[in-house]
Amino acid sequence: MVTHMYSDYGATVLFATTTIMCSCRKYESIGILRKHAFKVFDRNDVFILPPRYIMNRWTKYAKRGFCIEKIESENETLKTHAARLSRKATSLALKCSMSKPLLDDLEKALDKLNLEADDSLNKMQENEVPLVSNDPGNYKMK
CATH class of the missing domain: 1.20.5 (Single alpha-helices involved in coiled-coils or other helix-helix interfaces)
Incomplete structure (x- = not known):
C-alpha cells in the first residue's frame, strides 16, 4: 500500500502491477485519475498509462460511433x-x-x-405520407 499526501487531504492508493485503487474513488465514480494516482505510477516506474485507464471518450475514436448504443434508443426521435x-x-x-x-x-x-x-x-402509400396543401382556399379567415 502506498500513501500519497497533498495539501490537507491524504489519499490511500493501492498499487499492484499497473492497477490502481485509491480512497478518493474518483476514477471508479466519474472516470478521472487524480494526481496522487499518477504519482504512484511515477514512483513505481510506470511511465505509459495502462490502457484500462484511457477512456474511449478521450481518444480520437470517440466520435466514430463506437459508443452509439446509448444514443440509439426507442426514444430517439x-x-x-x-x-x-x-x-x-x-x-x-x-x-x-x-x-x-x-x-x-x-x-x-x-x-x-x-x-x-x-x-x-414514391412507393409509400399515400395514406402513410401526410399531404400538405399550400392552397389558401383551404383555410378560413376570421
Missing part, C-alpha cells in the same frame, strides 16, 4: 436520428476531403442513396 446521421455524413466528407477520387466516390454514393430514397418515398 426522427429529428435527433437525422441530426446524428448528418454529423456522421459531415465527418465522412471531411475524411474524404484529402483525396479528389475519394470525394468523387462519396458523391456518387450519395447520389445513388438519394435516388434510392426518392424511389422508396
Whole structure:
C-alpha cells in the first residue's frame, strides 16, 4: 500500500502491477485519475498509462460511433436520428476531403442513396405520407 499526501487531504492508493485503487474513488465514480494516482505510477516506474485507464471518450475514436448504443434508443426521435446521421455524413466528407477520387466516390454514393430514397418515398402509400396543401382556399379567415 502506498500513501500519497497533498495539501490537507491524504489519499490511500493501492498499487499492484499497473492497477490502481485509491480512497478518493474518483476514477471508479466519474472516470478521472487524480494526481496522487499518477504519482504512484511515477514512483513505481510506470511511465505509459495502462490502457484500462484511457477512456474511449478521450481518444480520437470517440466520435466514430463506437459508443452509439446509448444514443440509439426507442426514444430517439426522427429529428435527433437525422441530426446524428448528418454529423456522421459531415465527418465522412471531411475524411474524404484529402483525396479528389475519394470525394468523387462519396458523391456518387450519395447520389445513388438519394435516388434510392426518392424511389422508396414514391412507393409509400399515400395514406402513410401526410399531404400538405399550400392552397389558401383551404383555410378560413376570421
